[in-house]
Amino acid sequence: MLRIAVTGAAGRMGKTLIEAIQQAEGAELTAAIVEPGSSLVGADAGELAGVGKLGVKLSGSLAEVKDDFDLLIDFTAPEVTLQNLAFCEAAGKKLVVGTTGLDTDQKARLQQAAERIALVFAPNMSVGVNLCFKLLEIAARALGDDGGYDIEVIEAHHRHKVDAPSGTALRMGEVVADALGRDLKTCAVYGREGQTGPRSAKEIGFETIRAGDVVGDHTVLFATEGERIEITHKASSRMTFAKGAVRAALWLADKPQGLFDMQDVLNLK
Numbered sequence: 340m341l342r343i344a345v346t347g348a349a350g351r352m353g354k355t356l357i358e359a360i361q362q363a364e365g366a367e368l369t370a371a372i373v374e375p376g377s378s379l380v381g382a383d384a385g386e387l388a389g390v391g392k393l394g395v396k397l398s399g400s401l402a403e404v405k406d407d408f409d410l411l412i413d414f415t416a417p418e419v420t421l422q423n424l425a426f427c428e429a430a431g432k433k434l435v436v437g438t439t440g441l442d443t444d445q446k447a448r449l450q451q452a453a454e455r456i457a458l459v460f461a462p463n464m465s466v467g468v469n470l471c472f473k474l475l476e477i478a479a480r481a482l483g484d485d486g487g488y489d490i491e492v493i494e495a496h497h498r499h500k501v502d503a504p505s506g507t508a509l510r511m512g513e514v515v516a517d518a519l520g521r522d523l524k525t526c527a528v529y530g531r532e533g534q535t536g537p538r539s540a541k542e543i544g545f546e547t548i549r550a551g552d553v554v555g556d557h558t559v560l561f562a563t564e565g566e567r568i569e570i571t572h573k574a575s576s577r578m579t580f581a582k583g584a585v586r587a588a589l590w591l592a593d594k595p596q597g598l599f600d601m602q603d604v605l606n607l608k
């Protein structure tokens with residue numbers, strides 16, 4: 340039985356992960372961590388997640404539960420994820436990271452840690468979005484770099500989301516740019532305002548909507564004169580991400596080290 344710990348246990352994803360682990364075969368929740376000093380420390384993780392008592396007390400630090408788990412699932416914030424990464428690297432624990440908004444240096448730290456521990460890092464753990472990555476690669480190659488198609492990535496999320504564009508939207512842009520031989524760093528345009536002039540042919544535009552309780556919508560639009568193609572994914576429950584993260588955890592169980600993503604887990608490479 341894979342013993343899993345969850346950090347950010349009181350967060351939107353943390354609570355959903357507790358529920359998903361409880362439903363999974365071959366995995367059990369053995370530790371759950373909230374912010375140090377939180378009034379929730381000592382409460383039951385299952386009761387917090389609304390799935391009934393699990394007998395797992397919320398802890399204020401990973402060090403306190405060091406011997407209680409084999410793999411950590413972390414959906415928190417970049418700085419917290421990096422602290423948890425250092426802990427897992429030192430303690431030889433496997434790690435599934437869903438946190439988005441990591442900068443280039445932070446991503447390089449994940450790559451470095453993967454020399455010692457096994458990691459899955461993915462901006463979106465849903466099967467549907469990962470299938471969309473594949474479809475986008477096919478679409479971009481078929482339409483071609485000089486095919487006259489303008490490419491825009493449009494995403495919508497709930498009002499609480501703190502990073503933009505979403506990690507998923509950025510990955511969609513990367514997948515398309517890579518397939519077309521473009522460099523996203525130089526061709527991305529984030530939002531538009533004022534006298535922008537006409538659109539350039541090779542830019543990839545990103546538009547962000549933040550509103551209400553939207554779980555996560557992503558569309559990539561390929562538009563030319565006479566037609567538009569849209570590849571869209573809409574998440575209606577966070578359980579789709581949580582189930583994907585638990586699937587990644589179980590897949591990682593026999594991997595000694597290395598950095599993987601959901602394309603590896605789902606055999607989509």
Ligand SMILES: NC(=O)C1=CN([C@@H]2O[C@H](COP(=O)(O)OP(=O)(O)OC[C@H]3O[C@@H](n4cnc5c(N)ncnc54)[C@H](OP(=O)(O)O)[C@@H]3O)[C@@H](O)[C@H]2O)C=CC1
Nearest residue numbers: 347349350351352373374414415437438439462463464580
């Ligand atoms: N890869 C994927 O499939 C998905 C990724 N995400 C990403 O996951 C991340 C979390 O999203 P979401 O759950 O909505 O965000 P929340 O803000 O609801 O949850 C983040 C949690 O981390 C906690 N936290 C902050 N600091 C610490 C700390 N030092 N120790 C322990 N816990 C801490 C927060 O506590 P507090 O509430 O006290 O601040 C909070 O409970 C985001 O980056 C989001 O983009 C989200 C969905 C899917």
Ligand SMILES: O=C(O)C1=N[C@H](C(=O)O)C[C@H](O)C1
Nearest residue numbers: 439462463500505506507555
């Ligand atoms: O913060 C969220 O909620 C989500 N974040 C991820 C992202 O930034 O891509 C994935 C999902 O869309 C939900």
